[in-house]
Amino acid sequence: MARKGSVLVVDDEEIMRDVLETLLSAEGYRVDLAKTGEEGLECYGKRAYDVVLLDVSMPGMGGLRALEEILKADPEAVCIIITAYATFDTAIGAWERGAFNCIRKPFQNEQILETVASGIKRRRKEEERQNLRRAMSRSVERGSIIGRSEKMQDIFQLVDQVAPARSTVLITGExxxxxxxxxxxxxxxxxxxxxxxxxxxxxxxxxxxxESELFGHTRGAFTGAVAAKKGLFEVADGGSIFLDEIGDIPPETQARLLRVLQEREFTPLGDTAPRKVDVRIIAATNIDLKEAVRQGSFREDLYYRLAVVPIELPPLRDRREDVLALAQHFIRKYNEENGRHVSDQLAPDVLALLEQYTWPGNVRELENVIERAVVIAPGSEVTRQCLPAEIADPSKAAGAAPLSTGTGSLDVSRGVNFYDEVRRFEIDIIRRALDQTGGHQSRAARLLGMNATTLNSKIKTYNIQLRS
Ligand SMILES: Nc1ncnc2c1ncn2[C@@H]1O[C@H](COP(=O)(O)OP(=O)(O)OP(=O)(O)O)[C@@H](O)[C@H]1O
Ligand SMILES: [Mg+2]
Incomplete structure (x- = not known):
């Protein structure tokens, strides 16, 4: 039976919990039970239920307090209050606090079922609204993928062709x-x-x-699994899942992933019944997967399942025609972000330098270079002085590694500018944070007061080697 929705029942009376659980499970809802308001709140913190049934009078935190707390955590929560004292006042009180509905005990089963069903409907509508909002803000972003080169135009065409299908896509590139x-x-x-x-x-x-992130787990599936958790494949049901850095997936997980691709179903850890999912898989990697297959670290069968539609993104140095448009795009972006008014018309010497450079960090590196140039530009133009030394002065950087990530002393004779110093400082503190946390990125990010994604992108930009 298709899952109709999830309901959390919070009631201190065992008999009420039993009645509601039987009634709702028979209708196909997934039902969880909590004995107190506190426990209910804890359950809701772990999983956003579609509907919560809340008894008003319970020892400790009563239903109305629990209602307030749940709504504080999730303003869209749909809570139905059940009360034996359905005086006009309690009902009004519940509504004022944001309850979806109020049911009086003793109730008719039908009443419960109807109210829960309309609660679920409301929840789905809200989800749809939110998805749409997200989709709209992203489609604005979609307009900003830059690529004039023939190579990128071919890729855009391929994207248009494969997008409507469900076929798995493997995106490769530096x-x-x-x-x-x-x-x-x-x-x-x-x-x-x-x-x-x-x-x-x-x-x-x-x-x-x-594995537990991808496929989820049941409560008690392993030590520490105190509550059941939805896997990301289930979260992505109906949508798409982007498996980034697919080359890093360990062999056991590769085997389970293969099964998802073949059978379109997966089994949460600790569970026995497989679940069907309708998910579009998009994978990406910057390593040579074919080589990994040859070396035996990546399953060949999985490789072919993933690479149904391969898309290979060319490095920026192989599409220098895109440099100008990308640079202009990033100037506009960072002007807006920083309230600056730097001209997006590049002086010929600056453009030539940008086009000559080899861009080992590709578009991300260009984006970083432009962001800093916009911030430090003294006037309304990006000048040579706003660029890092290895770009501004290619003759001196020739033969040298694009950027030394070492923390050695600054070589002033090479004309280190402000930009480099900032960069070296940043690399230095990132390395220290990683050292201190034993290479744990999210802890290092916390230490630096930076969000984990930002840290990860800086590690990539600066090509900071992680010790494993
Ligand atoms: N064609 C493009 N137009 C506009 N911005 C781009 C383009 N290509 C990349 N970028 C920007 O460059 C940055 C890096 O891109 P992205 O994160 O997609 O790279 P990636 O290939 O996934 O890198 P990695 O392998 O390091 O994860 C992002 O900020 C992205 O928005
Ligand atoms: Mg990436």
């Missing part, structure tokens, strides 16, 4: 070439656009946790 951007574009141009796009970065998740 770091910073725009793989995630293209993955989002595929989702946004698909009939799934109004549904969720879930991103999983396999290299950010410890391998022991990856």
């Amino acid at each position: 770091s910073g070439t725009g793989k995630e951007l293209i993955a989002r574009a595929i989702h946004m141009q698909s009939p799934r656009a109004s549904k969720t796009f879930v991103t999983v970065n396999s290299s950010n998740i410890p391998s022991e946790l990856l």
